[in-house]
Amino acid sequence: MSQYIPPTMASAADQKVALLDHIIVLVPHAELKDPPKALTDNFNITNGGRHADGKTENKLIVFKDGSYIEIISFIDDLPENRADHWWGSKPYGIIDWAFTNGIDYNSNYEALISRLADVQGDSSGAYSYAPPRTGGRIRPDGVKLEWAVTFPTNKEGNDTETKRPSNLPFYCHDITPRENRVNGETEHPCGAVGIREVLALVDDPQTEFFAGLIRAAVNSVNTEGNGGGIQVGTPHGAPSVISFVAPTSDAEKNEASLHKFVLKELKFDYGSNNVSGGIKFSYPFQD
Template sequence: MSNADVNTRTLDHIVHLSPAGKLEETAQLFRGFGFTVLKGGVHIDGLTENNLVTFQDGTYVELIAFTHPVSYYPPGSPERLARESHPWASKHPGWIDYAFLGNGLLSPPSSRISTIINGRGESEGSGAHYTDEEPGGRTRPDGVALKWLITAPDIKKHPRRGVLPFFAEIKLNEASFLRKVSEDPEAIKHANGALGVSYLSVLVHESSRKLQEGYITSVSGSKAVDSTEYETTWALDTPKKDPGAAEPKYHVAVPSRPGDDDHLERFGEGILVVGFKQIGKADPDLKEVTTPYARIAWTSG
């Protein structure tokens, strides 16, 4: 398999940020929407903690929050500096980031995600550029440590996190907690009938649209499957294939409905709404709900 053929368009998870120390409140909101929410754990740096909403296609939503506000840490302390420099430190609560599945199986430097995408960005002239892989991890409630590799957009060229995906790959020598969870019928069973992610829509300024389209073409290694006046669409894969299910879609969108311009002004470019595939709706009239910070939409699965 050549680097050009490596799959870099598999959706792994989407990140929802809560205010510091308010993770459980958001978990209760998602439970109220009919999702099954699992306990996650504290990340290895101690700055953030998470809960999880997992789906049968292997994708998941990560509900995350900083464990403490910035003021908790003494001024000038290493912990304070780490908290202030965290990639999500300046993010408003809501949908803040999303990850595609990395390629931890491909260990040679020439086959790493960063090398592959940077090569595409150069040859295609899009300018897409990612930094070298870095380790990350967290400790589960049962004390087991999970470790992974993260490949992120280069902040020198793409300064705003959450507009382009980062890549995540659990290391092979660690138990794959999330993949095991996706086989647990109770963990992936949701009262609202959710099967997985139907789409995610990234809102950008009209002036940024062509640039973002070029970026995501290089990042995903695929061409758009549709384009309209207000959005361009790519097809994504999922970690676990379901021949009977529609593939999730990725939209690069520009303002088209009331409130979109205000959203851009307040939050900047990034995820506007996440749609979920749903069957057996308890409320057939349910089309969209919101947390205090983010939009959730429903489509027929």
């Protein structure tokens, strides 16, 4: 289990590269309640619970490196549950990504907006972060979980409203102990022990700009030699990387042109197991 660090024990001096906390996959409610064989044959899935707003519930795939995949649904797929929700307009698929660190969430927020301003050249840059907001859920065993989340923002040109950009991750900081939120079976039939790589489909002209923003957001200056992936950590110390892939098919070119940045696929760490290539994790889930 990871060690819980109360906010009062951390300071700005503790700033290091951010840790990949979890990846969020939105699915229909029926698919959450009865996951497909592509998931159940490869992973042990832990029941999560309903969120405090009563609109969503989730299940988790937890890894030994401390990261996890959150499979989430709007309850009964009701339109009113999507209304005014930060993921309400999202299509099914890998929709978001979260990081964490050992800094309390208010100090982390101040550091985030400073780094984003620096990389954009001034404090009025189009990309920033909103102040932290608290949330939580109740586990099926009745344990109450509380956290603070810090979401990215985007407002460009003559935009009249602030948007939630997909090309920047959000932050999740625990108020209750992290091991209460991130718990479950970490042994999986496929042998995966962690998330080794997050692949994002990027509209080519935007690649370098997005890479600079993400490096600032996760406080990483390190890149992998081939492909320039951004190196990050995980809660139990194993490395992970954010990589950018260019569209190849006409469908991917259209997708990249429309959305500019799409979380497309995960690759896993199999530890010392000799696994060639491993399984493909993307949505729709594939056997």
